[in-house]
Amino acid sequence: MEQNWLFIGVFVAIAGVFPLLPIVIARVLAPRKPNHIKLETYECGMETVGDTWVQFKVEYYIYGLVFLIFDIETAFLYPWAVAYDVLPMFAVLEGVLFIMILVGGLFYAWRKGVLEWS
Amino acid sequence: MTGMQGVFLFAAGLILWAAFMMVTRQNLVHAAFYLILALFGVAILFVLLDAGFLAVIQVSVYIGAISIMMIFAVMLTRGDVIEEDPVNKNYGWALLLAALFAFGLIILVGQWPAIASLPGAFDTSRDLAAELGVALFSPEGFVIPSEVASVLLLAALVGSLVVARRQKGK
Amino acid sequence: MSFWSDPIRVANEWLNGLLTDLLPQAWATLIGNVIGVVVVSSFGLILVIFLIWLERKVAARFQDRIGPNRAGPYGLLQTIADIVKLLTKEDSIPEKADKVTFNLAPIVSMIAVLLIWAVIPFAPGWIGTDLNVGVLYIAAVGSFGILSILMAGWASNNKYALLGAFRAVAQLISYEVPMLLTLLVPVLLARSMGMMHIVHDQSLWFIVLAPVAGVIFLVSSIAEVGRTPFDLIEAESEIVAGYHTEYTGMKFGLFFAAEFLHAFTVGVLFAILYLGGWRGPGAEQYPILGMVYLIAKSSIGYFIVMWVRSTLPRIRIDQMLDLNWKVLTPISLALLILTAILDKMFAETALRAPVLLGANVLVVVLSWAIIRVLSRRSRRERKVFKKRPEARAV
Numbered sequence: 001m002e003q004n005w006l007f008i009g010v011f012v013a014i015a016g017v018f019p020l021l022p023i024v025i026a027r028v029l030a031p032r033k034p035n036h037i038k039l040e041t042y043e044c045g046m047e048t049v050g051d052t053w054v055q056f057k058v059e060y061y062i063y064g065l066v067f068l069i070f071d072i073e074t075a076f077l078y079p080w081a082v083a084y085d086v087l088p089m090f091a092v093l094e095g096v097l098f099i100m101i102l103v104g105g106l107f108y109a110w111r112k113g114v115l116e117w118s
Numbered sequence: 119m120t121g122m123q124g125v126f127l128f129a130a131g132l133i134l135w136a137a138f139m140m141v142t143r144q145n146l147v148h149a150a151f152y153l154i155l156a157l158f159g160v161a162i163l164f165v166l167l168d169a170g171f172l173a174v175i176q177v178s179v180y181i182g183a184i185s186i187m188m189i190f191a192v193m194l195t196r197g198d199v200i201e202e203d204p205v206n207k208n209y210g211w212a213l214l215l216a217a218l219f220a221f222g223l224i225i226l227v228g229q230w231p232a233i234a235s236l237p238g239a240f241d242t243s244r245d246l247a248a249e250l251g252v253a254l255f256s257p258e259g260f261v262i263p264s265e266v267a268s269v270l271l272l273a274a275l276v277g278s279l280v281v282a283r284r285q286k287g288k
Numbered sequence: 289m290s291f292w293s294d295p296i297r298v299a300n301e302w303l304n305g306l307l308t309d310l311l312p313q314a315w316a317t318l319i320g321n322v323i324g325v326v327v328v329s330s331f332g333l334i335l336v337i338f339l340i341w342l343e344r345k346v347a348a349r350f351q352d353r354i355g356p357n358r359a360g361p362y363g364l365l366q367t368i369a370d371i372v373k374l375l376t377k378e379d380s381i382p383e384k385a386d387k388v389t390f391n392l393a394p395i396v397s398m399i400a401v402l403l404i405w406a407v408i409p410f411a412p413g414w415i416g417t418d419l420n421v422g423v424l425y426i427a428a429v430g431s432f433g434i435l436s437i438l439m440a441g442w443a444s445n446n447k448y449a450l451l452g453a454f455r456a457v458a459q460l461i462s463y464e465v466p467m468l469l470t471l472l473v474p475v476l477l478a479r480s481m482g483m484m485h486i487v488h489d490q491s492l493w494f495i496v497l498a499p500v501a502g503v504i505f506l507v508s509s510i511a512e513v514g515r516t517p518f519d520l521i522e523a524e525s526e527i528v529a530g531y532h533t534e535y536t537g538m539k540f541g542l543f544f545a546a547e548f549l550h551a552f553t554v555g556v557l558f559a560i561l562y563l564g565g566w567r568g569p570g571a572e573q574y575p576i577l578g579m580v581y582l583i584a585k586s587s588i589g590y591f592i593v594m595w596v597r598s599t600l601p602r603i604r605i606d607q608m609l610d611l612n613w614k615v616l617t618p619i620s621l622a623l624l625i626l627t628a629i630l631d632k633m634f635a636e637t638a639l640r641a642p643v644l645l646g647a648n649v650l651v652v653v654l655s656w657a658i659i660r661v662l663s664r665r666s667r668r669e670r671k672v673f674k675k676r677p678e679a680r681a682v
Binding site: 003004005006007008010011012014015016018019020022023025026027029030031032033034036038039040041042057059060063064066067070071074077078081082083084085089092093095096099100103106110115116117 | 317318321322324325326328329330333371374375376377378379380381382383384391394395398399402403406416417418419420423424425444445446454457458461462464465468469472475476479480481528533534537538539541542605606609610613614617618621624625628629631632633635
Binding site for chain 1: 125162170171173175178179184186187190191194245247249250251252256257261264265267268269272274275276278279282
């Protein structure tokens, strides 16, 4: 197991170096003549108005919440799927019940109109 | 020093540094990025403990979902993410208290007899994810708590939707 | 075992022998790993150069054009020329940008895609590392991709970039739900998360046992890549170029390359999880054949991705979210439940394949009927007009 993860660790390091290389090469090769107008924020030629980091629609957050719940649910279900052969029919049905409870949640969100983009 | 210890020290240092940077940043989004770094360090610790399943869950749930939600929340609730000086005025007392707790912990853990011994070699032929599945769902295992966890998740979903929807209606 | 039937193993054994002779064991392992990583990841990076050419050629054919044909034979050197151009382009960082995050984002985006290749089984014995949590590892690595988009959009300090990032993150996290669920179906059928194990278990391809899950996996993967029709995250008519509006030169090139590599990786994952990976006649004896089979099968998924891209128009954000939460997620949940129950009942019998296939057909028919009913009802609700005053000759 450690052998396997050593490979992943080395991979993270080297996968970081590979995209760094072209950026460094570009730094050497590319011209650099920055000026104030060139470095302005590009919003279709219009001058930017106000602050960028303004408040956004709450819908994005709601979808994020639903995703979070399902992400945690699948974290429970993956071990269930791996142990499938060992588990008796009863335990498989327990897993199905586990899913059904969250299907109820999805259904609730749907009926309450949370999943409508307005 | 073995390679394992080196990796552990690296991960521990990374977590502590990232955590420190996180609480001292003025920019809340920067703080969130440092939090992600700290959570990634925790994933490395899980790997060192041979808990590969927990490591990938740590990354996919904490980095992939919870941190993203935090950044969303920061961006949704306040336009100006720059706070004034985040350091609390009473940090002296907090520091003293934290030092006391740390001291107590070190003494307590030091008295534990198994502290100096290395853990026995793990039987790597076992599929730990499968054993976790059996423990969570078999009738002899923790099937009631995991069903309760499902209900808890449902409650969290319903509750958060109710709260978020009230804001949407506003 | 001759060199030509299994070059990787022969090279690996030779290298291992050499390293253990020269160095202490720990260093030998480390350097062996480094070489393995360099081989796997540079394979991905060289592949992307070829893929960009291929995709431009295929897209051109779809549009009745010839495509790149000037640089080199059949325009094969076009991508090299593009890389040289990108390398010599001025790299501008906007004044208002958050510099460190801005520069880090394209690197993270490339890492996120490259890391998937660590667990891809190319042929029997040819795999970066056969993690026992391989499938979940792929899902976990994907979250770095989401992170990189959020970093890029936020750090650019540009309203369009941030809007694009928000759209992108909403899309990616939404489609991750059906993707996680349809990744779970092969795991359930193979009873393992290890990629090699999943391939070994497919004496009958999983596309036969779970065709609907395969299709949903492909659709949600296209959304994860952000390809047309799911490219509203970089809709040029609305938000300039989305999260990479402010990126120029090689940093834009990295986002671009990551997207192309991701699109092909989708094809590879589809081949491994549903089309039997490297399996094929003679693959066990001659692993190099397995590689050929894998690439051939991956091309199927990749071609579908390109085909969809050239055929469908861009969808709106509400359609994108509706498709995910009201169609794909419920169907994949229903499939998962049915597969779990039926596979337990018919596990060792000859009926397993027909029953599972029948369940898939049933799910498709039922959901089609439900969608018909629901859409007809909503259409009826919409059709309530007030009667117009009639024009009459007085």
